[in-house]
Amino acid sequence: MxxxxxSAGQTVFSRLDxxxxxxxxxxxxxxxHLGALGFYFFWVVAVSGIYLYIFFETxxxxxxxxxxxxxxxxxxLGGVMRSLHRYGSDAMVAVMFTHMTREFLxxxxxxxxxxxxxxxxxxxxxxxxxxxxxxWLVWDxxxxxxxxxxxxxxxxxPFFTEPIARNFLNEAAVSDRxxxxxxxxxxxxxxxxxxAMWIHIQRIAHARTNPPRRLAAGTLAALLVLSxxxxxxxxxxxxxxxxxxxxxxDWFYLPLYPLIDRWGSGTVWALVGGSGxxxxxxxxxxxxxxxxxxxxxxxxCNGCGWCFADCPYSAVTLAPRTDGLPFDHEAVVNPELCIxxxxxxxxCPTATPFRRLTDLTPGIDxxxxxxxxxxxxxxxxxxxxxxxxxxLVYGCRHSAHADQLIAPGVTVLxxxxxxxxxxxxxxxxxxxxxxxxxxxxxxxRGNCHYRLGTDWTTQRLAGERDPRLRxxxxxxxIEVFHGGRGWPDSLPEVLVxxxxxxxxxxxxxxxxxxxxxxxxxxxxxxD
Amino acid sequence: xxxxDWDERFCVxxxxxxxxxxxxxxxxxxxxxxxxxxxxxxxxxxxxxxRISAHFALEEKVMRERQYNQYADHKADHERLLDEIREIMxxxxxxxxxxxxxxxxxxxxWFGDHFRTRDARLHRFLEGASHG
Amino acid sequence: MARVLRAIGxxxxxxxxxxxxxxxxxxxxxxxxxxxxxxxxxxxxxAAQPVGACHQRTAEELARLPPNMRAPxxxxxxxxxxxxxxxxxxKTVVRAVLPPTGVARDGAARLYxxxxxxxxxxxxxxxxxxxxxxxxxxxxxxxxxxxxPGQVFVIDFNSxxxxxxxx
Numbered sequence: 001m002x003x004x005x006x007s008a009g010q011t012v013f014s015r016l017d018x019x020x021x022x023x024x025x026x027x028x029x030x031x032x033h034l035g036a037l038g039f040y041f042f043w044v045v046a047v048s049g050i051y052l053y054i055f056f057e058t059x060x061x062x063x064x065x066x067x068x069x070x071x072x073x074x075x076x077l078g079g080v081m082r083s084l085h086r087y088g089s090d091a092m093v094a095v096m097f098t099h100m101t102r103e104f105l106x107x108x109x110x111x112x113x114x115x116x117x118x119x120x121x122x123x124x125x126x127x128x129x130x131x132x133x134x135x136w137l138v139w140d141x142x143x144x145x146x147x148x149x150x151x152x153x154x155x156x157x158p159f160f161t162e163p164i165a166r167n168f169l170n171e172a173a174v175s176d177r178x179x180x181x182x183x184x185x186x187x188x189x190x191x192x193x194x195x196a197m198w199i200h201i202q203r204i205a206h207a208r209t210n211p212p213r214r215l216a217a218g219t220l221a222a223l224l225v226l227s228x229x230x231x232x233x234x235x236x237x238x239x240x241x242x243x244x245x246x247x248x249x250d251w252f253y254l255p256l257y258p259l260i261d262r263w264g265s266g267t268v269w270a271l272v273g274g275s276g277x278x279x280x281x282x283x284x285x286x287x288x289x290x291x292x293x294x295x296x297x298x299x300x301c302n303g304c305g306w307c308f309a310d311c312p313y314s315a316v317t318l319a320p321r322t323d324g325l326p327f328d329h330e331a332v333v334n335p336e337l338c339i340x341x342x343x344x345x346x347x348c349p350t351a352t353p354f355r356r357l358t359d360l361t362p363g364i365d366x367x368x369x370x371x372x373x374x375x376x377x378x379x380x381x382x383x384x385x386x387x388x389x390x391x392l393v394y395g396c397r398h399s400a401h402a403d404q405l406i407a408p409g410v411t412v413l414x415x416x417x418x419x420x421x422x423x424x425x426x427x428x429x430x431x432x433x434x435x436x437x438x439x440x441x442x443x444x445r446g447n448c449h450y451r452l453g454t455d456w457t458t459q460r461l462a463g464e465r466d467p468r469l470r471x472x473x474x475x476x477x478i479e480v481f482h483g484g485r486g487w488p489d490s491l492p493e494v495l496v497x498x499x500x501x502x503x504x505x506x507x508x509x510x511x512x513x514x515x516x517x518x519x520x521x522x523x524x525x526x527d
Numbered sequence: 528x529x530x531x532d533w534d535e536r537f538c539v540x541x542x543x544x545x546x547x548x549x550x551x552x553x554x555x556x557x558x559x560x561x562x563x564x565x566x567x568x569x570x571x572x573x574x575x576x577x578r579i580s581a582h583f584a585l586e587e588k589v590m591r592e593r594q595y596n597q598y599a600d601h602k603a604d605h606e607r608l609l610d611e612i613r614e615i616m617x618x619x620x621x622x623x624x625x626x627x628x629x630x631x632x633x634x635x636x637w638f639g640d641h642f643r644t645r646d647a648r649l650h651r652f653l654e655g656a657s658h659g
Numbered sequence: 660m661a662r663v664l665r666a667i668g669x670x671x672x673x674x675x676x677x678x679x680x681x682x683x684x685x686x687x688x689x690x691x692x693x694x695x696x697x698x699x700x701x702x703x704x705x706a707a708q709p710v711g712a713c714h715q716r717t718a719e720e721l722a723r724l725p726p727n728m729r730a731p732x733x734x735x736x737x738x739x740x741x742x743x744x745x746x747x748x749x750k751t752v753v754r755a756v757l758p759p760t761g762v763a764r765d766g767a768a769r770l771y772x773x774x775x776x777x778x779x780x781x782x783x784x785x786x787x788x789x790x791x792x793x794x795x796x797x798x799x800x801x802x803x804x805x806x807x808p809g810q811v812f813v814i815d816f817n818s819x820x821x822x823x824x825x826x
Contacts, residue, residue, distance in 0.1 A: 024665075162769060257689075326545075352580065355577050356573060470613055
């Protein structure tokens with residue numbers, strides 16, 4: 001059941017990914033930066049809110065008027081700030097839910113990733129509390145409606161001796177002091193929200209909390225244009241002695257309010273409480289066994305720190321040496337945090353297929369998908385290749401299905417992530433002529449299932465990040481396709497063009513042999 | 528008889544780095560002893576390549592941490608050396624045979640050169656840094 | 660050419676983003692009630708009478724107590740439930756027995772309800788009993804109200820002001 005929903009959702013999002021990547025480029029694709037955009041909109045709302053707060057007066061009479069003055073008399077700054085505050089808050093809700101949906105559909109909350117998901121659920125509550133609280137402060141007709149309905153909803157809980165709703169019975173009942181409390185809460189709750197956001201990104205290395213500059217500028221510009229064209233307005237001063245038949249609701253924040261009216265507070269509490277609980281236990285529905293975590297081999301680890309630098313989940317750390325060798329550090333895997341993506345193995349300098357097969361234990365390895373087995377699979381797969389343009393495809397498990405490419409002269413191996421493949425394997429395959437070319441098929445850049453794999457692969461191949469692919473490996477024999485599920489039709493085409501290019505390349509062995517490799521006869525001849 | 532003898536000039540002053548230098552020399556000397564069987568040469572070179580890669584990684588980490596001012600140049604030499612080893616490995620693999628003395632000479636010069644020049648410079652820098 | 664297309668695409672997508680936000684921020688307008696309706700809000704918070712009679716302590720009982728605890732009159736802590744009825748145009752629309760709040764059942768009984776009614780003239784009768792030892796209703800009020808659309812009519816209860824309060 002869950003699989004069906006996720007599969008359908010992934011198809012939809014993959015199409016959207018492709019469209020947005022075409023328009024924005026994969027580096028600035030907004031769908032890959034939803035969390036960062038959430039943070040960004042928080043700052044937009046916070047900064048505009050600070051400005052508004054300077055002019056806001058906290059009494060039931062003056063609140064509305066102070067905002068009216070700001071909106072109309074100072075429309076070019078205060079009014080814009082107010083609109084940015086409102087639309088930024090709406091934008092935050094929009095990206096938050098899209099972000100949540102995406103992470104759910106792509107199953108990115110399993111195993112140790114439960115932490116990120118679980119800590120995200122309270123964020124929804126804090127965002128909504130902040131937003132509803134904010135609308136309340138305007139003290140217009142909408143605020144009045146919110147006040148009465150929210151009070152009645154909260155009164156359903158058995159905590160209060162007097163119904164809060166009595167504070168909003170009629171005009172005479174509303175007190176300035178309650179208003180000051182709301183105003184104070186509107187600073188406190190967003191601060192808690194910020195704390196919760198910080199907690200939310202804790203078990204992630206290199207957390208992206210800033211969107212690419214282009215995206216930040218673009219979304220801000222979009223919100224600014226919106227603010228100037230359709231400024232946020234109040235809906236007339238509140239008057240609790242009358243009630244409006246029609247209310248202009250902000251559907252981002254208030255979709256449940258008509259439900260409270262129609263179904264009653266109790267039902268909506270059940271809905272909210274039930275959904276919240278369901279969301280929180282989602283990482284364990286259904287319960288799945290975790291993949292075996294990475295294992296360090298101390299005789300092969302000198303504490304160089306490359307795995308530590310590359311792990312996207314901060315699961316590998318460097319600790320003081322315990323085996324007596326004169327190295328300062330050793331790598332240590334935290335089994336609570338390791339999701340077995342294998343990126344650490346791809347980064348280890350001793351994870352190279354050139355070694356003695358019997359000794360092929362790298363400093364860090366995945367026990368169930370180890371490097372020795374990968375070497376054997378690689379050699380076996382290439383052994384059956386024939387023909388002019390032999391290609392070995394390393395495909396990542398989470399991107400476009402590379403198995404469709406299997407054909408005469410083409411063989412496919414699956415790896416958990418492209419960054420789990422040590423670059424020396426590419427060197428091994430090409431320079432030992434086991435294949436004429438290597439095709440790497442991975443996720444769209446910025447959309448790696450394990451967050452950083454595409455970045456690391458690109459940088460390693462470009463020689464910008466260690467372990468780097470040796471420069472002498474001809475790059476025209478390597479093709480990297482950063483597509484993903486959204487590009488199922490593109491991969492075969494890429495392969496065809498790659499093979500065409502390969503057939504036109506000069507063979508590898510057309511260079512003078514190294515002096516040490518001359519035969520004894522040749523050597524004597526040179527004397 | 529060993530191909531390369533340990534020389535105090537190979538010391539950098541950092542226990543882990545010096546340990547790995549000794550390991551390198553041991554491996555190279557072992558290779559020198561076993562030269563004669565084709566396959567094992569390639570594999571031995573592979574072991575040396577893996578160890579050297581890890582060693583360079585550790586050395587570079589130390590250089591970064593101590594903010595060595597010749598880091599870029601030293602690292603470039605590491606990359607060059609790794610390229611050379613790969614070239615030796617490929618050619619040994621391709622030709623199936625090799626000239627023993629040439630290989631030995633190349634390894635000794637390669638190893639000794641880098642140690643005598645850049646690693647010695649690093650040693651002086653680290654000594655200077657620790658004495659203030 | 661591709662760059663121009665991408666730029667246009669971005670403008671369109673940003674525009675769609677702004678459009679969705681701008682639209683759902685205020686529309687569609689929500690119809691909370693029918694336009695010809697008014698609202699009756701029924702709410703009070705009333706501490707009822709104790710469940711039993713108070714009794715005066717005798718001299719011996721007082722003597723047995725420590726000097727700082729010699730209150731002459733002692734009343735049972737628990738309060739009576741409040742029985743309440745609201746009749747609108749002859750029909751009973753609300754009938755409730757409201758328990759006192761609090762673990763020791765000595766707090767106020769509370770009621771809060773609101774419901775829309777057609778605008779116009781209505782006859783209202785409210786009755787309340789706050790003592791289990793009484794029969795019949797202790798407080799009553801009747802009246803005729805004329806509601807305009809959108810008006811909020813509050814029925815409150817305050818024993819210090821004599822009973823029901825219509826606002």
